[in-house]
Amino acid sequence: MANTTPPPERRLTPHATTGATINASLVSGLSGPQLIAVSAGNLFVANTGAGTIGEYNATTGAAVNASLVSGLSGPAGVAVSGGNLWVTNYSAGTIGEYNAITGATINSSLISGLSNPAGIALYGGNLFVINNTNGRIGEYNAITGATINSSLVSGLNGPYGIAVVPEPSTWAAGLLAVGALLFSIWRRSAGCVRRRIPAC
DSSP states (O other), X not given: XXXXXXXXXXXXXXXXXXXXXXXXXXXXXXXXXXXXXXXXTEEEEXXXXXXXXXXXXXXXXXEEEEEEEOSOSSXXXXXXXXXXXXXXXXXXXXXXXXXXXXXXXXXXXXXOSOSSEEEEEEETTEEEEEETTTTEEEEEETTTOOXXXXXXXXXXXXXXXXXXXXXXXXXXXXXXXXXXXXXXXXXXXXXXXXXXXXXX
């Protein structure tokens, strides 16, 4: 049986260069916050305990819409692009797609049958999804939800968050130093894509 409880929350609000804390309580009063995404100056936060995605001003922390998307099943990760939100439902094993402005449902089960999906990242029109329980990263079409490779990366030990970065990346080494998992995509020429973990 799949686990339905995401790992406990951990707070970290460092300066991108020095690691110094800027504001330890930029946004407060959340309910089991997990992963976040940033778009157009706003933060989109997965509130696992409340089953919601909240939107907040990234500078002031003021709520834009604390329940932009509601009725979710253990939301853990969120990705934002082109006016759309993709949300991992950890408990239900699904990924839903929603309008990033109104919160309206586009497809609540765009992708299903996942193994406690957590972190999610969008790159090149594809979604890269952490499957926490089986230790895999899957790749899916962001529009249709079609599986490209459900075991693109396997053999991981309790993965949770993911970042997809085109190289060269100046901050990759710093993330690796604190134990983060990076999924690096190299594009050497048109039609040729090479992927590897970790980045360097």
